[in-house]
Amino acid sequence: VDVEDSLLAIGAVARLSGLPVSALRFYDGAGVLVPASEDPHTGYRRYAPAQVAAARLVARLRRVGMPLDSVRALLAGADPGPVLDAHLARLEDGLAAARRELSTVRALLDRPEPAVQIAVQITVPATALDAVRYAVGTDPSFPALHGVLLDADGDTVHVVASDRYRLAVATAPAAGASGRVFVPVAVVDELRGLGATVTVRSADGELTATAGERAVRTAAVPDEFPDWRRLEPAPAAHRVALDGPAFRAALAGGPAVRKDRDGIPYDAVVLTLGVDGELTVGGDGDGLQVGVNREFLLDALADHAQLTLELDGPITPLAIRLPDRPDWSLLMPVRLEA
Secondary structure, three states: OOOOOEEHHHHHHHHHHOOHHHHHHHHOOOOOOOOOOOOOOOEEEOOOOHHHHHHHHHHHHHHHEEEEHHHHHHHOOOHHHHHHHHHHHHHHHHHHHHHHHHHHHHHHHHOOOOOOOOOOOEEEEEEHHHHHHHHHHOOOOHHHHHHHEEEEEEEEEEEEEEEOEEEEEEEEEEOOEEEEEEEEEHHHHOOOOOOOOOEEEOOOOEEEEEEEEEEEEEEEEOOOOOOOOHHHHOOOOEEEEEHHHHHHHHHHHHOOOEEEOOOEEEEEEEEEEOOOOOEEEEEEEEEEEEEEHHHHHHHHHHOOEEEEEOOOOOOOOEEEOOOOOOOEEEEEOOOOOO
Protein backbone atom coordinates (compact mmCIF):
# COMPACT_ATOMS: atom_id res chain seq x y z
CA VAL A 1 0.00 0.00 0.00
CA ASP A 2 1.37 3.39 -0.94
CA VAL A 3 2.09 5.34 2.26
CA GLU A 4 0.89 8.53 0.63
CA ASP A 5 -2.47 6.91 -0.06
CA SER A 6 -2.93 6.15 3.65
CA LEU A 7 -2.35 9.74 4.75
CA LEU A 8 -5.26 11.93 5.82
CA ALA A 9 -6.13 15.38 4.56
CA ILE A 10 -6.09 18.20 7.07
CA GLY A 11 -9.87 18.51 6.87
CA ALA A 12 -10.32 14.85 7.79
CA VAL A 13 -7.99 15.24 10.78
CA ALA A 14 -9.94 18.30 11.86
CA ARG A 15 -13.22 16.35 11.80
CA LEU A 16 -11.76 13.35 13.63
CA SER A 17 -9.89 15.30 16.31
CA GLY A 18 -12.16 18.26 16.98
CA LEU A 19 -9.37 20.72 16.20
CA PRO A 20 -10.22 23.37 13.59
CA VAL A 21 -8.12 23.48 10.44
CA SER A 22 -6.73 26.84 11.53
CA ALA A 23 -5.60 25.29 14.83
CA LEU A 24 -3.88 22.40 13.02
CA ARG A 25 -1.99 24.91 10.89
CA PHE A 26 -1.01 26.85 14.01
CA TYR A 27 0.28 23.74 15.79
CA ASP A 28 2.28 22.83 12.69
CA GLY A 29 3.95 26.23 12.69
CA ALA A 30 4.60 25.95 16.44
CA GLY A 31 6.28 22.57 15.99
CA VAL A 32 3.71 20.83 18.17
CA LEU A 33 1.93 18.67 15.58
CA VAL A 34 3.86 18.59 12.31
CA PRO A 35 2.10 16.80 9.43
CA ALA A 36 3.60 13.67 7.93
CA SER A 37 3.97 15.41 4.58
CA GLU A 38 3.52 18.85 3.07
CA ASP A 39 3.50 19.73 -0.58
CA PRO A 40 6.29 22.28 -1.09
CA HIS A 41 4.38 24.01 -3.88
CA THR A 42 0.80 24.11 -2.58
CA GLY A 43 1.46 23.83 1.18
CA TYR A 44 -1.13 21.05 1.31
CA ARG A 45 -0.73 19.14 4.59
CA ARG A 46 -1.37 15.43 5.07
CA TYR A 47 -1.26 13.50 8.35
CA ALA A 48 -0.59 9.90 9.33
CA PRO A 49 -3.60 8.10 10.85
CA ALA A 50 -1.70 7.74 14.13
CA GLN A 51 -1.54 11.55 14.38
CA VAL A 52 -5.29 11.73 14.95
CA ALA A 53 -4.78 10.46 18.49
CA ALA A 54 -2.04 13.05 19.00
CA ALA A 55 -4.34 15.79 17.70
CA ARG A 56 -7.08 14.72 20.13
CA LEU A 57 -4.54 14.82 22.95
CA VAL A 58 -3.46 18.32 21.94
CA ALA A 59 -7.09 19.43 21.92
CA ARG A 60 -7.63 18.16 25.46
CA LEU A 61 -4.39 19.65 26.79
CA ARG A 62 -5.10 23.04 25.27
CA ARG A 63 -8.64 23.06 26.69
CA VAL A 64 -7.07 23.04 30.16
CA GLY A 65 -4.55 25.73 29.22
CA MET A 66 -1.43 23.55 28.93
CA PRO A 67 1.49 25.69 27.62
CA LEU A 68 2.77 24.79 24.16
CA ASP A 69 6.22 23.85 25.49
CA SER A 70 4.62 21.29 27.81
CA VAL A 71 2.37 19.92 25.06
CA ARG A 72 5.38 19.60 22.79
CA ALA A 73 7.32 17.77 25.51
CA LEU A 74 4.50 15.30 26.12
CA LEU A 75 4.18 14.49 22.42
CA ALA A 76 7.94 13.99 22.30
CA GLY A 77 7.69 11.28 24.96
CA ALA A 78 8.43 13.18 28.19
CA ASP A 79 7.39 11.54 31.46
CA PRO A 80 3.77 12.73 31.78
CA GLY A 81 3.65 12.64 35.59
CA PRO A 82 5.84 15.69 36.40
CA VAL A 83 4.51 17.68 33.43
CA LEU A 84 0.86 17.14 34.33
CA ASP A 85 1.47 17.67 38.06
CA ALA A 86 3.28 20.95 37.42
CA HIS A 87 0.43 22.23 35.23
CA LEU A 88 -2.19 21.16 37.75
CA ALA A 89 -0.29 23.06 40.46
CA ARG A 90 -0.30 26.17 38.22
CA LEU A 91 -4.04 25.84 37.68
CA GLU A 92 -4.65 25.47 41.43
CA ASP A 93 -2.49 28.52 42.19
CA GLY A 94 -4.36 30.51 39.55
CA LEU A 95 -7.71 29.46 40.98
CA ALA A 96 -6.59 30.40 44.48
CA ALA A 97 -5.46 33.81 43.23
CA ALA A 98 -8.77 34.34 41.42
CA ARG A 99 -10.69 33.45 44.57
CA ARG A 100 -8.66 35.95 46.59
CA GLU A 101 -9.28 38.71 44.07
CA LEU A 102 -13.00 37.96 43.88
CA SER A 103 -13.19 37.93 47.67
CA THR A 104 -11.66 41.41 47.70
CA VAL A 105 -14.07 42.58 44.99
CA ARG A 106 -17.03 41.14 46.91
CA ALA A 107 -15.91 42.91 50.07
CA LEU A 108 -15.61 46.21 48.20
CA LEU A 109 -19.05 45.78 46.65
CA ASP A 110 -20.55 44.92 50.04
CA ARG A 111 -18.98 48.05 51.52
CA PRO A 112 -19.65 50.93 49.12
CA GLU A 113 -17.83 54.19 49.60
CA PRO A 114 -19.89 56.68 51.67
CA ALA A 115 -21.07 59.78 49.88
CA VAL A 116 -19.45 61.93 52.57
CA GLN A 117 -16.23 60.89 54.22
CA ILE A 118 -16.67 60.49 57.98
CA ALA A 119 -13.75 61.02 60.34
CA VAL A 120 -12.78 57.88 62.25
CA GLN A 121 -10.66 57.79 65.39
CA ILE A 122 -9.66 54.55 67.08
CA THR A 123 -7.38 53.96 70.06
CA VAL A 124 -5.86 50.52 70.64
CA PRO A 125 -3.31 49.08 73.06
CA ALA A 126 0.15 48.93 71.50
CA THR A 127 0.25 45.26 72.47
CA ALA A 128 -2.61 44.56 70.04
CA LEU A 129 -0.52 45.89 67.15
CA ASP A 130 2.46 43.87 68.35
CA ALA A 131 0.31 40.72 68.48
CA VAL A 132 -0.50 40.81 64.74
CA ARG A 133 2.59 42.50 63.29
CA TYR A 134 4.16 39.17 62.28
CA ALA A 135 1.33 38.43 59.81
CA VAL A 136 1.56 41.67 57.78
CA GLY A 137 1.94 40.94 54.07
CA THR A 138 4.96 41.89 51.99
CA ASP A 139 4.02 40.56 48.53
CA PRO A 140 4.09 43.54 46.12
CA SER A 141 1.17 42.00 44.24
CA PHE A 142 -1.09 42.54 47.28
CA PRO A 143 -0.55 46.10 48.59
CA ALA A 144 -3.90 45.96 50.41
CA LEU A 145 -2.20 43.64 52.93
CA HIS A 146 0.83 45.83 53.63
CA GLY A 147 -0.43 47.06 56.96
CA VAL A 148 -2.80 46.54 59.87
CA LEU A 149 -6.56 46.99 59.79
CA LEU A 150 -8.38 48.53 62.76
CA ASP A 151 -12.04 47.49 62.58
CA ALA A 152 -14.20 48.96 65.39
CA ASP A 153 -17.90 48.30 65.97
CA GLY A 154 -18.58 50.46 69.02
CA ASP A 155 -17.78 47.83 71.64
CA THR A 156 -14.75 46.03 70.25
CA VAL A 157 -11.93 46.93 67.94
CA HIS A 158 -10.39 44.10 65.95
CA VAL A 159 -6.76 44.51 64.94
CA VAL A 160 -6.12 42.39 61.85
CA ALA A 161 -3.16 41.49 59.64
CA SER A 162 -2.69 38.88 56.91
CA ASP A 163 -0.19 37.85 54.25
CA ARG A 164 -2.56 35.32 52.57
CA TYR A 165 -0.83 32.37 54.24
CA ARG A 166 -1.80 33.40 57.77
CA LEU A 167 -4.27 35.71 59.45
CA ALA A 168 -3.93 37.22 62.92
CA VAL A 169 -6.75 38.91 64.87
CA ALA A 170 -6.33 40.68 68.21
CA THR A 171 -9.15 42.41 70.10
CA ALA A 172 -9.51 45.34 72.47
CA PRO A 173 -12.30 47.57 73.82
CA ALA A 174 -13.39 50.11 71.21
CA ALA A 175 -14.46 52.80 73.69
CA GLY A 176 -17.42 53.73 71.50
CA ALA A 177 -15.46 54.08 68.26
CA SER A 178 -16.89 52.74 65.01
CA GLY A 179 -15.39 52.41 61.56
CA ARG A 180 -12.40 50.96 59.80
CA VAL A 181 -8.91 52.40 59.35
CA PHE A 182 -6.03 50.81 57.48
CA VAL A 183 -2.63 51.66 58.97
CA PRO A 184 0.40 51.16 56.69
CA VAL A 185 3.08 48.94 58.18
CA ALA A 186 5.66 51.74 58.04
CA VAL A 187 3.48 53.80 60.41
CA VAL A 188 2.97 50.82 62.71
CA ASP A 189 6.70 50.16 62.92
CA GLU A 190 7.53 53.80 63.54
CA LEU A 191 5.24 53.97 66.59
CA ARG A 192 5.94 50.59 68.18
CA GLY A 193 7.43 50.84 71.63
CA LEU A 194 6.68 54.56 72.04
CA GLY A 195 3.56 54.34 74.22
CA ALA A 196 1.05 52.08 75.89
CA THR A 197 -1.64 53.01 73.35
CA VAL A 198 -1.78 54.09 69.72
CA THR A 199 -4.48 56.48 68.48
CA VAL A 200 -5.25 56.58 64.78
CA ARG A 201 -7.42 59.23 63.15
CA SER A 202 -8.46 59.28 59.51
CA ALA A 203 -10.15 62.39 58.11
CA ASP A 204 -10.09 64.45 54.92
CA GLY A 205 -7.73 62.03 53.18
CA GLU A 206 -5.10 62.22 55.92
CA LEU A 207 -4.08 59.63 58.48
CA THR A 208 -2.62 60.70 61.82
CA ALA A 209 -1.25 58.11 64.23
CA THR A 210 0.00 59.01 67.71
CA ALA A 211 1.90 57.06 70.35
CA GLY A 212 3.41 58.76 73.37
CA GLU A 213 4.73 62.11 72.17
CA ARG A 214 5.28 60.96 68.60
CA ALA A 215 2.76 61.72 65.83
CA VAL A 216 3.01 60.42 62.28
CA ARG A 217 1.00 61.96 59.46
CA THR A 218 0.56 60.46 56.02
CA ALA A 219 -2.00 60.25 53.25
CA ALA A 220 -4.86 57.92 54.12
CA VAL A 221 -4.69 54.63 52.25
CA PRO A 222 -7.92 53.33 50.68
CA ASP A 223 -9.29 50.47 52.76
CA GLU A 224 -9.26 47.46 50.43
CA PHE A 225 -8.49 44.92 53.12
CA PRO A 226 -10.40 41.65 52.50
CA ASP A 227 -13.44 40.77 54.58
CA TRP A 228 -11.57 38.93 57.34
CA ARG A 229 -14.78 38.12 59.25
CA ARG A 230 -15.73 35.55 56.61
CA LEU A 231 -12.57 33.64 57.45
CA GLU A 232 -13.23 33.13 61.16
CA PRO A 233 -13.36 29.35 61.49
CA ALA A 234 -16.21 27.36 62.93
CA PRO A 235 -15.40 25.02 65.84
CA ALA A 236 -12.99 22.38 64.56
CA ALA A 237 -13.27 18.62 64.86
CA HIS A 238 -10.13 18.48 67.02
CA ARG A 239 -9.16 20.91 69.79
CA VAL A 240 -5.81 20.41 71.51
CA ALA A 241 -4.75 22.36 74.59
CA LEU A 242 -1.05 23.18 74.44
CA ASP A 243 1.59 24.20 76.92
CA GLY A 244 3.20 27.07 75.03
CA PRO A 245 6.85 26.73 76.12
CA ALA A 246 6.90 22.94 75.78
CA PHE A 247 5.27 22.98 72.34
CA ARG A 248 7.61 25.71 71.09
CA ALA A 249 10.60 23.66 72.23
CA ALA A 250 9.26 20.58 70.43
CA LEU A 251 8.74 22.60 67.27
CA ALA A 252 12.18 24.18 67.35
CA GLY A 253 13.95 20.87 67.88
CA GLY A 254 11.68 18.57 65.87
CA PRO A 255 12.30 17.09 62.42
CA ALA A 256 11.63 19.34 59.44
CA VAL A 257 11.45 19.11 55.66
CA ARG A 258 12.91 21.80 53.43
CA LYS A 259 10.21 23.23 51.16
CA ASP A 260 9.92 26.11 48.71
CA ARG A 261 7.22 28.76 48.25
CA ASP A 262 7.51 31.31 45.46
CA GLY A 263 11.26 30.67 45.31
CA ILE A 264 11.75 31.19 49.05
CA PRO A 265 12.93 28.14 51.04
CA TYR A 266 11.44 27.33 54.43
CA ASP A 267 11.20 24.49 56.94
CA ALA A 268 7.95 22.55 57.17
CA VAL A 269 7.06 20.32 60.09
CA VAL A 270 4.44 17.60 60.37
CA LEU A 271 2.00 17.72 63.27
CA THR A 272 0.55 14.31 64.08
CA LEU A 273 -2.60 14.06 66.18
CA GLY A 274 -2.66 10.50 67.49
CA VAL A 275 -5.75 8.43 68.13
CA ASP A 276 -5.17 9.12 71.82
CA GLY A 277 -5.54 12.87 71.20
CA GLU A 278 -1.87 13.65 71.81
CA LEU A 279 -0.21 16.08 69.40
CA THR A 280 3.40 15.36 68.43
CA VAL A 281 5.89 17.00 66.09
CA GLY A 282 6.94 14.50 63.45
CA GLY A 283 5.52 12.26 60.75
CA ASP A 284 5.56 8.91 62.53
CA GLY A 285 2.55 7.09 63.89
CA ASP A 286 -1.11 6.78 63.02
CA GLY A 287 -3.57 9.64 63.13
CA LEU A 288 -4.27 12.98 61.50
CA GLN A 289 -1.19 14.60 59.95
CA VAL A 290 -0.97 18.26 58.98
CA GLY A 291 2.01 20.01 57.42
CA VAL A 292 2.82 23.56 58.53
CA ASN A 293 5.47 26.22 58.04
CA ARG A 294 7.51 25.99 61.24
CA GLU A 295 8.47 29.67 61.39
CA PHE A 296 4.89 30.77 60.77
CA LEU A 297 3.58 28.55 63.55
CA LEU A 298 6.23 29.77 66.00
CA ASP A 299 5.26 33.37 65.15
CA ALA A 300 1.60 32.61 65.87
CA LEU A 301 2.40 30.91 69.18
CA ALA A 302 4.39 33.96 70.31
CA ASP A 303 5.21 33.70 74.02
CA HIS A 304 1.76 32.65 75.25
CA ALA A 305 1.82 30.16 78.12
CA GLN A 306 -1.38 28.35 77.12
CA LEU A 307 -2.99 27.97 73.71
CA THR A 308 -5.56 25.86 71.91
CA LEU A 309 -4.80 24.44 68.48
CA GLU A 310 -7.79 23.51 66.31
CA LEU A 311 -7.47 21.07 63.40
CA ASP A 312 -9.98 19.66 60.94
CA GLY A 313 -7.88 17.92 58.31
CA PRO A 314 -4.66 18.03 56.27
CA ILE A 315 -5.92 20.66 53.81
CA THR A 316 -7.93 22.96 56.08
CA PRO A 317 -6.43 25.94 57.92
CA LEU A 318 -5.19 25.51 61.48
CA ALA A 319 -6.77 27.81 64.06
CA ILE A 320 -4.88 29.03 67.12
CA ARG A 321 -6.82 30.52 70.01
CA LEU A 322 -6.02 31.86 73.45
CA PRO A 323 -7.98 30.29 76.34
CA ASP A 324 -8.58 33.59 78.15
CA ARG A 325 -8.98 36.04 75.23
CA PRO A 326 -11.01 36.20 72.00
CA ASP A 327 -7.85 36.63 69.89
CA TRP A 328 -7.34 34.04 67.15
CA SER A 329 -5.21 33.32 64.13
CA LEU A 330 -5.30 31.08 61.08
CA LEU A 331 -2.44 29.30 59.36
CA MET A 332 -2.65 27.68 55.94
CA PRO A 333 -1.38 24.07 55.85
CA VAL A 334 1.54 22.86 53.75
CA ARG A 335 1.29 20.00 51.26
CA LEU A 336 3.00 16.96 52.72
CA GLU A 337 3.67 15.26 49.40
CA ALA A 338 6.70 16.25 47.34
